[in-house]
Amino acid sequence: MNIAVCVKQVPDASEVKIDPQTNTMKREGVPAILNPFDTYAVEEAISIKEKVGGKVTAVTMGPPQAVEMLKLCVSMGVDDATLLSDRAFAGADTWATSYTLGLGIKKLDKVDLIICGKQAIDGDTAQVGPGIAENLGLPFVAYVRKVLDITDTTLTVERLIEDGYEVVEVSLPAVITVVKEINTPRLPSLKGKMRAKSLEVKPLSAADLGAIPENIGLAGSPTKVFKVFSPPVKGQREFIEGEPAEQASKLVAKLHELRVL
């Protein structure tokens, strides 16, 4: 079973704060991490490989420093890594990203299963997984929370929906996105770490991939960012003072005044 797992290096969103003076994001010192949702994809790929044999390749599109994140994947047990890196990829939206990652996956030996995290925590779009599926002409199952069975030609999974889950069988090769409930990602192993240290990842450029210029980067992106701003702060911020009983009666009176009770 050849498995490709798509990963992304993202800024640690939990560390991103707004500078109240300038009203912009404070990015200084925010560490770049492996997208947390992708760690579940990596773990699932490795554990499937451990069960049925085969090879796992991590694929990313990003700047040269994304090599560090690929090495982390290798230290966890991924066999090989592909970095798609070219200044021409910059500004890609989900369409252009799906296009580029699809080209990267086509470069690998026959892939049976492609696993992506549900979404990346910087963009939160959840659109690249299905985009890759369409690009490669493969069937797609979103929000997988458990792999029930895997054969050479089919995969049976539980997929999360609003009010429960569905048991779905899909023919292989296929693309799936996985949610947090699916597993607990492992830590790196020592042997993996040593292998990652010596692993050389040669970046593939747009030319290496044979990418059509109108389909990559900003040029290939139908959507454009028009503006970026801090979330508006609302609220009248009227504090109700007094002892608890007094606070309660004032609040109830206000709710009556507003006719919401």
Place this chain on the structure above:
Amino acid sequence: MDYLLTEEQLAIRDLARQIAEEKIKPVRAELDEKNEFAWDIMHVLAQADLFGLYIPEEYGGFGGGCFENCIAVEEISRACIGISVSFAASGLGCYPILLFGNEEQKAKYLPQIASGKRLAAFGLTEANAGSDAGGTRTTAVLDGNEWVLNGTKQWITNGGEAEIYSVIAMTNPSKGARGASAFIVEKGTPGFSFGKKENKMGIRSSATRELIFENCRIPKENMLGKEGMGFLIAMKTLDKSRPGIGAQAVGLAQGALDESVQYARERHQFGKPIISFQAIQHMLADMATQTEAARALIYAVAKFMDSDPKDVSKASAMSKLFASDVAMKVTVDAVQILGGYGYMKEYPVEKMMRDAKILQIYEGTNQIQRNVIGAALIKEAASSKK
């Protein structure tokens, strides 16, 4: 201080530290409270390849030595020495096989231990044979192609949890210390059972039980080394493992120091953080200096050990003695710095102080270590006179 670790050693340290921070710290208080063995953490350590650090690559290990193992033990100990002793005790059970096993024994058991799939343990101590190993009563009698074991081992770390046991038993009681031999006994062998789990003051996430042998028959080929080598094997094993106890002590002291510094910065009294008071600074300075001195000694001894010297008993005893006394003192001082909070279970230092005490007791009390050092001094003085 920078000890100029190699890339491999740094990778070991970082990985063990990550496990300590992410996996052990969140669960240590609960494991301590419930007296529960940390199987989940053992699986994490196994998956990270840390059980085989000192085992040669040909047996599935990492091919390092005592020093590499000490680095991992130290980092795990910063979070919890109950867990680090469970980890290190597998090494203690493994050393007799690694040092004295024949090729078949090594090929069979070392890969299982290196992968962490099976834990090992070492069975030496008995009710009447603690520091005085000559009092061993457990016997092994050859009957056809099998050794028949009878007797009870006491306070065996990983007892009941481990699957591979290196056990010392008398094959010729009339010869005293020279009548002891070492054996490999697997969990599940008929006649081999365990006593109840001990309820201890500290290191409560480790399992300590009796090993009970009642006409337990094991194959003849499970003897380690030759008949009569039992005490030699035990002593060589303990020589190898003592720096590991020292590494536990260094990690524990560092963990207590870290908690103390952090608390002293956050805690305000008289309008200032208490770390601004010289009384506190001086305590912290002593704790830090003693911890660093212990670390320097442990690292030096572990590296010395890995150079395969002839006699390591004195250096090995010194490392265990000094570091464990430091750990006791530093953890007591940590509780003092945290004051009333330090005495409460909400903060980790009370557990660290309870845990520290065992370091002065097990694998040879610190009094016995001083005996070993004293004996070596006499021997050295006598030989230099020649």
Place this chain on the structure above:
Amino acid sequence: MAIMVKTDICVGCGACVSQCPFGAIDMKGEFAAIGDKCTLCGTCVDVCPVSAIEITAEPKAAQADDITAYKGVWVFAEQRGGAVAPVSFELLGEGRRLADKLGVQLSAVIFGTGIEPGIKSLIEAGADKVYVYEDALLNEFHEDAYADALTELIREYKPEAVLVGATSIGRAFTPMVAWRIRTGLTADCTSLDIDTEKRQLQQTRPAFGGNIMATILCPDNRPQMSTVRPGVMKRLAADPSRTGEVVRKKPAKPLTSRTRLHNVIEVAGHSINISEAEIIVSGGRGMGSDKGFALLKELAEVLGGVVGASRAAVDNGWMPYPHQIGQTGRTVCPKIYFACGISGAIQHLAGMQSSDLIIAINKDASAPIFNVADFGIVGDVYEVLPQIIKQVKEARG
């Protein structure tokens, strides 16, 4: 890269360095230099006081057709077992506003068979026209079959904007449609508007876990597609007197899928629909225990509301996950939101700050939750809540 700093104009003031939301700009000697992290968002172009930064035109993302041929606003109406998802009615409310601004028709699209009451409800909720794609396979959700059906309709009828609820289903198959049509899709939008002159849909959505908002355009491709977060748009009151056209469509041959549905398992507890509630009484870490949540349940009961929870409360096991509100839980906009013992992490605010009226009760007067609150009570939830419960009961007689 199509962005450049004109070094003959740049005065080295550094304004762009501090304003770049992606930390992609550094000062190299006297001039600003733009590095690999740049996403071409354009913030620096706007802030540069001397207009020294330029994003140069590039070949455009190619779409074969003439985009002016695309007309009208569509809302995808998601149905399960004949019941139309609440978000679809919310989108019809919003879609009505956008269609009126553009002066075009609002259409709903619904899939499946045996869904006549659903079709009628879509017209009552604001649709001028309903496209019904009739195929029994679509009664179940299959990513590829749903994508086939919507793609076929879009290719045939060419709408200029398509809104889909950002539900599990909507977010799974809409990206496949956008890929095939070669158009832009903006995920999980929380507000929409129209530039009537350029007929451009301005799609605003949170990113970085709600830390920033971004407004996205799709200038050169049609339709402009968005998935829209449930609970943020307002539905119109159903008007049974409204009439509309129904266009029925069947595939040339029955649809097929490469996925096969074995089973649907509904999980108990999932049935509580917190996004629908008008009054939510929510608790966080400050409630201290599940006993604290008993108080919240009591207040919810007397007010006729439901209980919500922050992630911390769910992680502590005080409430099950379906009650979780925030970035990783549900987004809600009730008439009244009580935040009790919730500090107000940005991830929680992302899920509740569009509520009509927010009442925060917290011990810590500096808790960020008070920044979004209409009324704040600084106090112990265990003292304040019983008083509120008592007084509401009295007021209700």
